[in-house]
Amino acid sequence: MKSKILTTICLLVGLVSYTSAFSQEVKTPSAPVQSSDTSKQEERIFESVEDQPEFPGGIDSLYKFIAQNIKYTPSAKENGIEGRVIISFVVNEDGTLSDVKSVLPASRKLGHGLEEEAIRVVKMMPNWKPGSQGGKLVKIKYTLPIMFKLN
Secondary structure: OHHHOOEEEEEOOOOOOOOOOOOOEEEEEOOOOOOOOOOOOEEEEEOOOOEOOEOOOOHHHHHHHHHHHOOOOHHHHHOOOOEEEEEEEEEOOOOOEEEEEEOOOHHHOOOOOHHHHHHHHHHHOOOOEOOEEOOEEOEEEEEEEEEEEEO
């Protein structure tokens, strides 16, 4: 069985770094609040918080999940494609993941279906333990670099 495995997937998990004692946030507009107030309320997506979100079982379980589920595409194998894919997603207040996407510019993407494969695996992930800021569960943007390397 091991002889059939031609590739090893190495992954690096980019943890959101604490750059200051204060949280940073990205603001995106949300649907207007239905009230007599016509102003729009903003939905906050944090990039750094007091308590970071966590994959169930911790970082080692995240490594294991990705290694067990990710597959090198035949085209990438045939063409000897190796490199890093960077996936960004939001961990919501309930631990679900949303807004999963590759964040490298087109000129730096690996192609051959590797970005799509990384996105597919992230979308398969179970709910995470959500992060919090000031004791309140919040949405947090998370970035996950995944290395593809042939043996």
